[in-house]
Amino acid sequence: MSVNPVRNSNNVLNPAGIIIESNPVAEQGGIISNGVSVVSVRNLSFQYNSEEVLADVSFEIGKGDYVGLVGPNGSGKTTLIRNLFGLLRPSAGTVSLFGRSLLEFHEWHKVGYLSQKFMASYHHFPATVKEVVSMGLLSTKRFPKRMGSPDDAAVEKALARMDILDLKSRLIYELSGGQQQRVFIARTIVNEPELLILDEPTAAIDPETRERFFNILRDLHHQNQTTIILVTHDIGSVGTYASKMMYVDKRVIFYGTFEAFCQSVEMTSLFGSLSQHLICHRHG
Amino acid sequence: MEIIDFLSYGFIQRALITGFFIALLCSCLGFFLVLRRLSLIGDGLAHVTFGSVAVALFLKTFALYVSIPLVMISALGILRLIEKAKLHGDAAIGIVSSLGIAMGIFLASLAGGFNIDLFSYLFGNILAISQEEMVFSILLSGVVLLLVVFFYHDLLSTTFDEESAKTAGIKTRQINMILFLLTAVTVVLTMKAVGILLTSALLILPAVTSLQISKGFKASLLFSSLVGVLSVIGGIFISFGLNLPTGATIVLFNFCIFMAVFVWRRRHDRKRRFL
Secondary structure, three states: OOOOOEOOOOOEEOOOOOEEOOOHHHHHOOOOOOOOEEEEEEEEEEEEOOEEEEEEEEEEEEOOOEEEEEOOOOOOHHHHHHHHOOOOOOOEEEEEEOOEEHHHOOOHHHEEEEOOOOHHHHOOOOOEHHHHHHHHHHHHOOOOOOOOHHHHHHHHHHHHHOOOHHHOOOEHHHOOHHHHHHHHHHHHHOOOOOEEEEEOOOOOOOHHHHHHHHHHHHHHHHHHOOEEEEEOOOHHHHHHHOOEEEEEEOEEEEEEEHHHHHHOHHHHHHHOHHHHHHHHOOOO | OOHHHHHHOHHHHHHHHHHHHHHHHHHHHHHHHHHOOOOOHHHHHHHHHHHHHHHHHHHOOOHHHHHHHHHHHHHHHHHHHHHHOOOOHHHHHHHHHHHHHHHHHHHHHHOOOOOHHHHHHHHOOHHHOOHHHHHHHHHHHHHHHHHHHHOHHHHHHHHHOHHHHHHOOOOHHHHHHHHHHHHHHHHHHHHHHHOHHHHHHHHHHHHHHHHHOOOOHHHHHHHHHHHHHHHHHHHHHHHHHHOOOHHHHHHHHHHHHHHHHHHHHHHHHHHHHHO
């Protein structure tokens, strides 16, 4: 596999005070292993109350890529993800999904998104687990949206995959944080999307469920060539599965293949050798 | 008095039919509003209705013709304040609500002070509903209920998690607009039944009663509708039988149902804990 890391064109001062020099490859804007662009970001900047959160971010993610998106707290990872969906409007730059700019993009059934949410958000919301997972199928429906028996079967399949079929009729707010997270993962994968973006999906779940979740992602990635972007602090797990790594700290500081990431001296400076070993030593 | 005699009165028939539809509307929409923590939007828009009735009386026209567009514009104003000015829902509702009241007082004062007509809208009287108002209520209720049925899944998804709904391709802005506009129409229709001051009770009480024993979203929505209809129909019978003010009786009866369900659920939970 060719090693072709991409970094932001500007010199960057990392949190540890180490300057990572610019790399001319960054001018190319990204790497695609198979030529089919699923996500394309060009010169994206985002400001919040005149504070720069993201600056001149460019990258491309190709079909079948499994990208681990890492970076320190407050580095703009979630902001970047929210910009990909149009949940936030960039102050400059463009985002395209499946070759279409966000303004022209309507094929939302191809995209699955799991956001960071807190249990309290669903306090006393009277939806059953089945109703919540069914919401993941709405992107495949046209007006007037109706659910039928094939949808029930898809919901049950997703619940069975997450081993929570027995919770089908339970109310969402009655479940523990970990169980709720499994329900939301089931909702995200119920329509088997081509692009899956997951923001800290394993934050509230136990190690056994986390293992099961990563195995499901691996199956989707291998069997359906699902493109996956995984935002995580779980560096051990992301190292086991991701084919590419992206390090963001307001800018894309590193974007390249997993192997390039592991060989990168700059990443060793950023993470420290132990953390880098945790990421790069594939336990799976 | 025999029940047949009671039901033979034209004004009772009109009250029961109109009450049935209004109750369905309020309990249905109120359910979404309560879950979105916009319970007091009914109260806010009712205050705007007060102002709009003052405008109608000032212009000497049929109140609904003036109130419906004005209250719809105000509902969109609340939505705009939430989205664009980044205000919390309660603050946006508070602003528009005070504006409505101020406008009503201002116009009433210009017209030479408050008159009986304006006060009749404050307290409402479902027994005084005219044939024209009944037909108007049925038609609008039909439209509103159809829209709720057609957009049920989008409304549910947007209510549960607006961000995820957006990424599922649901046009959440339009769905929010639909919800706010339907609420505006419902509030205007409700003012004649229970009065401007008690409108929000019909939106909130059936929903919170239903949430006490929720068994799923659809089931809760249907139970909320049942509670709403039972409260209005029961309230009309009780008020007529005991010669009590109808709007207040409907609301008090609704509150009694809420308390009964609340106490039952508490006892049920306690029993389950000991088993």
